[in-house]
Amino acid sequence: MVRHGESPYVGNERTRGLTVKGHLGAQSIADVLKSEGIDIILSSPYTRSILTVEPLAKQLSQEVIVCEELKERIFSSEEKRLPDSQLFPLLEKSFLDPNFAIEGGESNTDCQTRAVRALKELLITYEGQKVVIGTHALVMTLMMGYFHETYNLDFLLQTTKPDIYKMEFRGQQLVGVKRLGM
8 A cells, every 4th residue: 555645735636746745755655666576556546646656657667557446535525625624623533433424525434435345356356466556544544444443543643645554465354564664
């Protein structure tokens, strides 16, 4: 799992790119993962996620496969990013009540169901292969939290931009997680 690099806090939620620091982080991701024997590179459809895994794809002469189901949790609208002053209280409330959602948005439960269903399909489709998934901190946390409760709000708040978590599966069972240094 690769959390995207730093992105500007303004602009369309789907099309926001990366800052200069974000681009440097994307190159760091490529440097860390280039010798891991990656077979497939997937990403959320959001530009910042694609741009974060793209340098790795270029180094490995691969294409980034976009997977709509790996998109960020929809809080209220896919158009604008909520300011931190609104986002953090929503996150806290969402982890206390996973079914909480504001009008027009997804709950943590809805997002987790969508993302885990996609992850399980990917585990079947790419069984035995090493797959990079470019995604978002909350989506990553919810997917990981499905397998173990230690991946919660505290974990989410400790992730960095970018970040890498190597998850090992046997079939559909998570057997290990290791953070790869950034």
